[in-house]
Amino acid sequence: MGYFRDSRRIVVKVGTSTLTHSTGHLNLRRIEKLVKVLSDMKNSGIQIVLVSSGAVSAGVAKVGFGSIPETPEAKQAMAAIGQSELMKIYDKFFSAYGHTVAQILMTKDVLTNPSRRSAAENTFKRLLEMNCIPIVNENDSVSTDELTKFGGNDILSAHVATLCEADLLLNLSDVDGFYDSDPRSNPDAHLIERVEEINDEILAIAGGAGTARGTGGMIAKLNAAKIVTDAGIPMFILNGEEPEILYALLDGGHIGTYFCAPKSKK
Numbered sequence: 001m002g003y004f005r006d007s008r009r010i011v012v013k014v015g016t017s018t019l020t021h022s023t024g025h026l027n028l029r030r031i032e033k034l035v036k037v038l039s040d041m042k043n044s045g046i047q048i049v050l051v052s053s054g055a056v057s058a059g060v061a062k063v064g065f066g067s068i069p070e071t072p073e074a075k076q077a078m079a080a081i082g083q084s085e086l087m088k089i090y091d092k093f094f095s096a097y098g099h100t101v102a103q104i105l106m107t108k109d110v111l112t113n114p115s116r117r118s119a120a121e122n123t124f125k126r127l128l129e130m131n132c133i134p135i136v137n138e139n140d141s142v143s144t145d146e147l148t149k150f151g152g153n154d155i156l157s158a159h160v161a162t163l164c165e166a167d168l169l170l171n172l173s174d175v176d177g178f179y180d181s182d183p184r185s186n187p188d189a190h191l192i193e194r195v196e197e198i199n200d201e202i203l204a205i206a207g208g209a210g211t212a213r214g215t216g217g218m219i220a221k222l223n224a225a226k227i228v229t230d231a232g233i234p235m236f237i238l239n240g241e242e243p244e245i246l247y248a249l250l251d252g253g254h255i256g257t258y259f260c261a262p263k264s265k266k
């Protein structure tokens, strides 16, 4: 099974630009396809933890606000509205494939406070033992500063992968992987299939922000890759536009960019 050979537990991160239309409303067709693929992976015996963005955007679309608001309070309010919308859809689609979802909203201080960290670890462990699919997002409605904010789900997903002792992190984005220059401005940009080590040269290639609706950008993904690979967990950056491409990985193929983890055997 290639990269999935020794993977018993996988964290999948999916970004706002993959989950929503340009209107900000949820892209139901894509979410349904993603849920089907993840359900099938789960059926094949792999434990899945999903880190999903999209709350702020879904909230904005639901109240008809037009664009992502500027002020933190307004964004927090939108996240509170959109998060329940997001979970409603995931619950509906995963239930259709016979799976139970569980919502976990994280703040950064959970990682640094030992008793809260251990409580979070135990909850993930128990949910996975119960065959549930934890769906994680940052607790945007109450995270406000450096201490409590992850500053994006790329970084959050890396911490979740280490917290859950995952075997692999899949970062589903709106690009095919990591390129040697920005493919949006350079048609000759070349996809890098395998990154052995995240060094200064690799970090210098990244840079620039993501799309208007997402927050990530390539530098955040590389920082996430550094966190997980240092912890011995490899990571892929893949295009989430067609979630069925995950079957190619499951069948032993290679897509996107693979970041090797020195301590892992793969």
Ligand code: GLU
Binding pocket: 015, 016, 052, 053, 054, 055, 056, 057, 079, 137, 138, 140, 151, 152, 153, 154, 214, 215, 216
């Ligand atoms: N937590 C934010 C949301 O759900 C997204 C953060 C991100 O895209 O990295 O809207």
